[in-house]
Amino acid sequence: MATNVVDRLHKDLDKTIGNLPPAIAEAVEQAALTTTYPTGAVLFAEAQIQRGVFIVRRGRVKLSVCGSDGKTLILRMVELGGMLGVASAISGRPYEATAETQEPSEISFLRQNDLLRLMRQHGEIALWVTQQVSRDYSWTCREIRDLMLSDSASEKLARLLVGWLDNNAESRQTGHLKMALTHEEIGQMIGTSRETVSRLFAGFKKQNLIQQNGATLVISNRVALESLITA
Template sequence: MNKSDCKEMEHVCASIVPIFSTLDTDELRKINSLIQKKEYAKGTILFEQEDPANYLYIIRHGKVKLYKMSKNGRKQIIRILEQGDFLGVLSLFSDEHHSLSAEALVDTGTCLISREDFKNLIRQNPEMSLGVIHALSKRLSYTEKFITDLMLKSIEERLVTWLMLLAEKEGKVTPQGILISINLSRNEIANLLGTTTETVSRKLTKLQSEEIISIKGSKTITILNKEKLEALIND
């Protein structure tokens, strides 16, 4: 692909989504013609559970948290979505309402494909179905692991596993260690890991006192000793 092609492809949202990986450039451009681009400021709700599910959402940039609200008002974060992730596909197939709510953790850009346009794409490109099945299988595997971790791992192990995952996905290597940015509040981290805010703060302080991590403010953590951190979940 030459430079001009690359420049054009920068604006093809579908090109960053795994379920469209089997499509060629022309087909991707066709999908792009169906897409509506929408920006959400940090803290904006994309949709709430029980809202009609009319669109497939693709994360073009930014981060989105998916969460479930209980009847007593407790919020359980289910997953954090990033560039290239998509949401809403199950509801599109089952003609149901959204079962979860979605909120922008940072300023976020999305691409929206309507329910009917997406179904037509599947009919016209049957191989896309395999991409959808593969992506949903990965999500199911993630969900099973997440539930297992909540049931079997200690709070410290869950926290360490989460930090290691962040370091692997988006950590920046510096002379001091691996720098990771946290877009969640302490309360949201606790909610994600199935514990309390106080416990998260206490565990992070303990890791810092042992010189395994360094905390700067509430949004930045540097992993100073990756080997010691990994040892906490491998013992």
């Protein structure tokens, strides 16, 4: 249980597993299998029987659900340290969404058995896992609320942009954003068509709410953008 020097000689990826104490992170590390995936790799698909959980060590993973008519709704992007498929692994039910890498990524996989064993052995791990699921749950509640209770598409887009700004400290200061998503994907995040996203961006530019230089988006008038929310 004590962390000795030999254990610490491992690569320092283990620091990225939640905020777990090193000794416990090490236990997870030993049970997990870490793999590198290319862009577009599908870690698991909606309705597929559950095998275990995935932990993002590097890269970005898109989590989405899809309707039978082919339409897609992106639930969220999962980044460094995020877990995928936890709820399914705990409840034993099929995955409720599809996970697909957005860029070359390094992902640790932990089988359900090992997860449950670790949770049973280390109370801290159990608590940490439960907190992950709880976070996912609150996030999804916010999501459903924002999507359903704001029927104007511009409001949803404004929410998305402001949310992106607040996601990291420097964006909040400078108002600069790196656009990593296509208009189509943005549409899938806010539940509108690609064309509507195009038109909304055009409108925002016309009102001088935003500017665009290549792949960089500049929020020039954040307050006006926020005033669109709950208009």
